[in-house]
Amino acid sequence: xxxxxxxxxxxxxxxxxxxxxxxxxxxxxxxxxxxxxxxxxxxxxxxxxxxxxxxxxxxxxxxxxxxxxxxxxxxxxxxxxxxxxxxxxxxxxxxxxxxxxxxxxxx
Numbered sequence: 156x157x158x159x160x161x162x163x164x165x166x167x168x169x170x171x172x173x174x175x176x177x178x179x180x181x182x183x184x185x186x187x188x189x190x191x192x193x194x195x196x197x198x199x200x201x202x203x204x205x206x207x208x209x210x211x212x213x214x215x216x217x218x219x220x221x222x223x224x225x226x227x228x229x230x231x232x233x234x235x236x237x238x239x240x241x242x243x244x245x246x247x248x249x250x251x252x253x254x255x256x257x258x259x260x261x262x
Contacts, residue, residue, distance in 0.1 A: 163188040164256045169211040171218075172198055172234070182234075184210055189253065191227070191237040198234055200226045206236065212252055219248050 163186040172180045172194060182196025192208075200206065208221040223239040241249070 163191070163193070164253060164258070166256050168213075170194055170196075171209045172196060172200070172236075173207040173209070174198070174200060174204060185233075187249075187253065187256070189238075189249065191224075191235065194234045194236065195232050196234060197232060198229070200229055200234055202226055202228055205239070208236065212248070214255075215248070219252065220245050 166184055166187050168184040168187070170182050170184045172182060174180075178199075180196045180198035180200075182194040182198065184192050184194050186193045187210075192210075194208070204226040206224050206226060208224050209218040210221070211218050221238050221241050222245075223241075224236040225239050227235045227237055229235070
């Protein structure tokens with residue numbers, strides 16, 4: 156059973172997850188929603204840890220910045236995070252990105 160409030164969309168976007176103190180892990184965002192994502196990486200993180208995330212968007216010069224996200228779980232190389240806070244312009248960029256990756260519903 157999927158208890159997520161927002162639908163996640165399949166993507167493959169390069170990312171950097173930043174933890175304290177001064178730890179960074181390169182990874183790939185595999186799915187994305189308004190409220191969270193799944194990242195494949197070799198991060199040494201734990202549930203409850205606070206991180207920041209930079210997501211490279213191929214059509215944009217600057218990465219999308221999630222200022223604060225919470226690690227919800229990790230299994231092997233997969234890390235599930237929920238977004239806690241981001242600046243309004245970044246939220247709007249995320250919304251636009253989701254519109255681009257959202258599959259068209261056939262009728």
